[in-house]
Amino acid sequence: MALLHLLKGAESISSLRDRNAAAAMATTAIVHLFQPLTFWWLRSETASDSLLMVSRTGPNGVWLSNADKVGGTERLARDDLYQRHPRAREAIESHRTLHVPLANGNYSVLLPFFNPADKLDSLLVAECREPLNPEQQDGIFCFLHFYANYLALLDYGELDTLTGLHNRKTFDEALERLLACQPEFVGPGEKRSVDASHPFWLAVLDLDYFKRINDTWGHLFGDETLLRFSRMLKETFRHEDRLFRFGGEEFIVLVRAQDRDHAQQSFERFRRRLAATEFPQVGTVTCSVGFTQLDPARPAIDTLGCADQALYFAKANGRNQTCNYEALIAEGRIEVHAPVEGGSGLGFDIDDYFA
Template sequence: MDSHLLSSSPMAAKSHTPILQHLVDITGHRDHSRLELSVVSALRQLMDIRRIRKLEFFTQDDTAYVRPHLLLEHDQVFAIDDNTSDHHCDLLSDYPELLQCIEQHTNSTQRVEPDGTDTLWLPVRLDNKIVSCIEITNDTVYSAQTVDVIHGIVEVYRNYQSLLDYSERDALTGLFNRKTFDEQFSRHARNAASLAPASAGGERRESSSPTQWLAVVDIDHFKQVNDRFGHVYGDEVLILVANLLRSSFRSNDRIFRFGGEEFVVLLRSAELESARSIFERFRQNIEEYDFPQVGRVTVSLGFTGTGHGAPVEILGHADQALYYAKQHGRNQVCYYEELMSGGDLQVADVAHNDVELF
């Protein structure tokens, strides 16, 4: 699009930053959340927008759902991890225009309300699969030129997100991979340390009620599945467990495949009993699921709070709880701090240079 065309339009008059600079900013991030916020910033500065939401899709019991994340409302930008709407889900059928757009494989659709409110939906595809959608709402109908600019910005976002996604995800399950965990959890641990309250002496101390949790999940007797049914069915079990992980946790939680039959979950913003209940519900979902050909499968899970300690220590604590669960019957959820206080585990004195995880 010619620069003089942009500069002569009312939309561009509002912007003091060239559109090319926004595209540079968008492609300058290696983190999905920052990428999304840079797209929101570009759209906000280039045109009038009342609200932007990211809609994430998931399926449970053969029913398609939408999980909305508020990114922008009335010129206020929201970080996706701070979004409080993660507990709220809508049926995809509540969005008939969007559903039709997905079924017809079109790039966008919109709805104009009787009061003039214009809602534009732009699905985001990865490997020909719809994974999310950008929803843009405005008080008045957008011109065709403005819609073209929105399409261009979102298309850059789609393409760049695909590149990031390819390097961050496990090829078999589509979950985040080990490398991504190393990067995200190290950053999470640094942020948690900087936000921890300081004591009178100035040193950081742990909050009395940690709200972030790390869980390590392992499929019980998975080697027997491969030996008895073959690796094709073993891979299918891994894929189905990954799908059950997605449907059992919220979209602002993070799920990783560590390799083999081991997964890691980073659970955000939950009190202890709520976290225990969420992990137990996932364990039950696995136990009750009928895996094709294989039948019943179970998992063991160990979890710990992330409020203190280096990443290697926190991961080690969750792994100790997992090991205890597997050594004491499997198919159960064990909490590291509870095992320690009950005398079931001993403090492992592991030097940082003894185990290299990061």
């Protein structure tokens, strides 16, 4: 029966493209296999030494996952993990599952799972009434291997090959889902709606004078600039913020912030950090930013058009600045965006218009 449940879980996950829903389904399949009293599922992050909390036991025994963004994405530094679970280091370094007897008669289970490159992929930390048997361990390992392969396939279809950020197709789908206010998974069997008190904000970021970099230093340095820019995006924004390469030197960031000022602070923090960074050979690189609040009553193409219009204003008025569409409208500095049909106007280098 346990094997059948795992197979059904794999079948359900393979039909999904939503990572949060897939994580919830995977958690359900895993915990059903050995019925833990408490449970943490941690996954390694390639860009840091911290571990991402995929799911855990929350208040009153409710399963929570990182689809629940109200409290922010949970991460755990390895030192913090070792402090909470001193034998976690032993389990990871020895590549074996540990069953540690507890004073209450239960067992603390520490199960590490490694990818084919022998790097830690996942660590399960659970309290169980009895140790896992070999069949349970094998079932968990097989399922984690399947889940890692599933995520790798998603990455192949959703990520930009140069920068590793989400690509244009993924952005189109993500924006449509957000504007439609589709419910998100909190944990297995539970759903919630987007928290209206913390709206989403969409920003278009465009590197200033990027064509000059390509023309002066060549496309290899241009690609290196895009890579470093993308890496800085990942380092500056939160895990739950969504980062996309829209095309060329144009990028899109989706953040959740309680108001316009907090959203602007997020984008400004990145813009200032970029302007203060020296790029090899190229020197100083800046970007212009236009952003707007997501409004379910406004079609996706018009939402993008509003952020695009704020970006145009930033470019036309000196570049290297962050402009908000709603603020510009309120100040009478631009006209209300006219609904359009067809594709976005970001398919060309807008620096050409403000040379």
